[in-house]
Amino acid sequence: MDKRYLLTGLIAVLGVITLVWWRTSHSGLTAQNIESRVEAALAANATSSSSTSSKEEVKAENLKTLYLAGGCFWGLEAYFEQIDGVLDVESGYANGTSDITNYTLIGQTDHAETVKITYDASKLDVRQLLLYYFRVVDPLSLNKQGNDEGRQYRTGIYYESQEDKAVAQAVMKEKAEELGQELKVELEPLKNYVKAEEEHQDYLTKHPNGYCHIDLKKAQDPLIDVSLYPKPSDQELKEKLSPAQYAVTQENNTEQAFSNQYWDNKEPGIYVDVATGEPLFSSKDKYDSGCGWPSFTKPISADVARYKEDTSFNMRRIEVRSRSGNSHLGHVFDDGPKDKGGLRYCINSASITFIPKDQMESKGYGYLLPYVE
Missing domain, CATH: 3.30.1060.10 (Peptide methionine sulphoxide reductase MsrA)
Incomplete structure (x- = not known):
C-alpha cells in the first residue's frame, strides 16, 4: 500500500515537472520577438502625453x-x-x-x-x-x-x-x-x-x-532617462542590498513563492529596480496570476527591460533584466491576460522596491504619475 502511494506521488511530481518543461520549452517567446510583444501590450493601454500649449x-x-x-x-x-x-x-x-x-x-x-x-x-x-x-x-x-x-x-x-x-x-x-x-x-x-x-x-x-x-x-511610452539611475559599484551594492536582494539581482537566484514582500501588494504606485531606482513596473499593470510572485502584464516603458535566453534547469525561458542595473528581475511568459497583450512578467520581490503613489512626487517619480492608476 505504501509503495503504491509513493509511486502515485512520484508520478504526480513527474507530471508537474513535465508540464512546466513543456510550457517553458514550447513558448512562442524569444529574446528577439519579445520586444514587439511588449510594444503591442504598451500600445493597448497607452496614456496620451500630447502637448496642449501653443x-x-x-x-x-x-x-x-x-x-x-x-x-x-x-x-x-x-x-x-x-x-x-x-x-x-x-x-x-x-x-x-x-x-x-x-x-x-x-x-x-x-x-x-x-x-x-x-x-x-x-x-x-x-x-x-x-x-x-x-x-x-x-x-x-x-x-x-x-x-x-x-x-x-x-x-x-x-x-x-x-x-x-x-x-x-x-x-x-x-x-x-x-x-x-x-x-x-x-x-x-x-x-x-x-x-x-x-x-x-x-x-x-x-x-x-x-x-x-x-x-x-x-x-x-513614458521617457525614462537611464542617466538618472546609474548602477552602483559591486561593493556599494553589497553594502546597500540585503543578502537576499544581492543573491537575486546579482547572482540570479529566485526567492520563494507566496512568502515574498510584494506578491499580494495591491497599493497604487510604481516598482523600481532595488539596485538603481530605475522605474520598472506600474501597479496599473499588476495582477494576481496565482504564481506567488509579483506579476505584471508589461513594464512601465519598453526601454527599461532587457531580455536574455535562459536554459538553466533544463528549461527554455526568457529572463528579464533591468536596463541600467543589469539586475536579474525574473522571467516573462506568454500565459498572461490575452486582452492586455498575453504576457506575464513573473518578478522577484527582492529585485524591486515599491514607491507608493503618494510618495512618488517627493521621491522624484512625479513625472510617472499619469501611468499609475
Missing part, C-alpha cells in the same frame, strides 16, 4: 528649435507632434548643397528629409528630444530607414548652437556604447534648410492611412 503661450526665451532627419518625414513629424512640450513640427529639407530645393530636386541637392521641431524648453530639453528620436530610428542603417532608401532618407542631427552639439555628442556616445557599434547618424550644423511643400505638412493627419515607417505609439 507658441503664443510660451515665453520667448523658452522657444527653441531642433532639426532631425530620420527617414520619411511624414512619420517623424506625426511622432514628435504627440510629445508633451513640443509646440510645432514642420517637414522640410536640410543640409543639402543649395538653399533652393523641393521634393523632386532633393536627390540632386543632397538634402535630407528633416523635421523642424519647435519646443518649450521649460518642459523639454534637447537630450529628451534625442532620446525620443533614437526610439524610432535605426542609427546603424546608412541612407535607409524602413522601406525608404537613398541619401534623402539618411539620419541626421542638425544643431544651431554649440550647447546643442555637445548634448548630441553625449547622447550619441551613450547610444554607440549601448549598441557596440559606430552610429551612421550625421551630426552637423544646420545649413540650407527649406520648408517642404504644403502637401507634406501634417501628411498623416490629412491621410490617416498613409504610409508611415515608424510606430507612432512609441511617443506615448
Whole structure:
C-alpha cells in the first residue's frame, strides 16, 4: 500500500515537472520577438502625453528649435507632434548643397528629409528630444530607414548652437556604447534648410492611412532617462542590498513563492529596480496570476527591460533584466491576460522596491504619475 502511494506521488511530481518543461520549452517567446510583444501590450493601454500649449503661450526665451532627419518625414513629424512640450513640427529639407530645393530636386541637392521641431524648453530639453528620436530610428542603417532608401532618407542631427552639439555628442556616445557599434547618424550644423511643400505638412493627419515607417505609439511610452539611475559599484551594492536582494539581482537566484514582500501588494504606485531606482513596473499593470510572485502584464516603458535566453534547469525561458542595473528581475511568459497583450512578467520581490503613489512626487517619480492608476 505504501509503495503504491509513493509511486502515485512520484508520478504526480513527474507530471508537474513535465508540464512546466513543456510550457517553458514550447513558448512562442524569444529574446528577439519579445520586444514587439511588449510594444503591442504598451500600445493597448497607452496614456496620451500630447502637448496642449501653443507658441503664443510660451515665453520667448523658452522657444527653441531642433532639426532631425530620420527617414520619411511624414512619420517623424506625426511622432514628435504627440510629445508633451513640443509646440510645432514642420517637414522640410536640410543640409543639402543649395538653399533652393523641393521634393523632386532633393536627390540632386543632397538634402535630407528633416523635421523642424519647435519646443518649450521649460518642459523639454534637447537630450529628451534625442532620446525620443533614437526610439524610432535605426542609427546603424546608412541612407535607409524602413522601406525608404537613398541619401534623402539618411539620419541626421542638425544643431544651431554649440550647447546643442555637445548634448548630441553625449547622447550619441551613450547610444554607440549601448549598441557596440559606430552610429551612421550625421551630426552637423544646420545649413540650407527649406520648408517642404504644403502637401507634406501634417501628411498623416490629412491621410490617416498613409504610409508611415515608424510606430507612432512609441511617443506615448513614458521617457525614462537611464542617466538618472546609474548602477552602483559591486561593493556599494553589497553594502546597500540585503543578502537576499544581492543573491537575486546579482547572482540570479529566485526567492520563494507566496512568502515574498510584494506578491499580494495591491497599493497604487510604481516598482523600481532595488539596485538603481530605475522605474520598472506600474501597479496599473499588476495582477494576481496565482504564481506567488509579483506579476505584471508589461513594464512601465519598453526601454527599461532587457531580455536574455535562459536554459538553466533544463528549461527554455526568457529572463528579464533591468536596463541600467543589469539586475536579474525574473522571467516573462506568454500565459498572461490575452486582452492586455498575453504576457506575464513573473518578478522577484527582492529585485524591486515599491514607491507608493503618494510618495512618488517627493521621491522624484512625479513625472510617472499619469501611468499609475
